[in-house]
Amino acid sequence: MPQQTFKLNGESVTVDTDDDVRLLWVIRDLLGVTGPKYGCGINVCKACTSHINGKAFNPCSVKVCDIKKDDEVTTIEGLAATSGGGDDELHPMQQAWIDRDVPQCGYCQPGQIMAAVAKVRQCQAEGRDVDDEAIEEIRNICRCGTYNRIREAIKAGADKM
Numbered sequence: 001m002p003q004q005t006f007k008l009n010g011e012s013v014t015v016d017t018d019d020d021v022r023l024l025w026v027i028r029d030l031l032g033v034t035g036p037k038y039g040c041g042i043n044v045c046k047a048c049t050s051h052i053n054g055k056a057f058n059p060c061s062v063k064v065c066d067i068k069k070d071d072e073v074t075t076i077e078g079l080a081a082t083s084g085g086g087d088d089e090l091h092p093m094q095q096a097w098i099d100r101d102v103p104q105c106g107y108c109q110p111g112q113i114m115a116a117v118a119k120v121r122q123c124q125a126e127g128r129d130v131d132d133e134a135i136e137e138i139r140n141i142c143r144c145g146t147y148n149r150i151r152e153a154i155k156a157g158a159d160k161m
């Protein structure tokens, strides 16, 4: 069986699995990292949102063979540490989520936070404000309808990034 190597949350990982297995199943089932959630498997719900080289992507829709060995994949578990924080620290966006008590059932929330951080980074790189228009570009679905609290938390988290 082919070997697949990439960086996950700051560490190089290698797994034996077929080329066409989607990355989400490699991360969750083979590597036991379960922050990215499975919702649709077809790049629609965004529950699996993680980062590749600092940008948001959806590992349910990427074959593991399309990830290069130097690609940096980050999940919610590695967000703080790979953003310069210590192992016991939270990313400012995670803290903003706690401060505003955002989650309801919680299922979509790791993906929401990862999407939020990527959007703020994109806005900063482009010199844009993290305003309602920018936040509307995030397409992550929340079946519990926590969108108002998500919006407030993104703005508060962005102020600390």
Ligand code: FES
Binding pocket: 037, 038, 039, 040, 041, 042, 043, 044, 045, 046, 047, 048, 049, 058, 059, 060, 061
């Ligand atoms: S599970 Fe990846 S977008 Fe829905």
Ligand code: FES
Binding pocket: 103, 104, 105, 106, 107, 108, 109, 141, 142, 143, 144, 145, 146
């Ligand atoms: S908090 Fe339940 S789906 Fe978003």
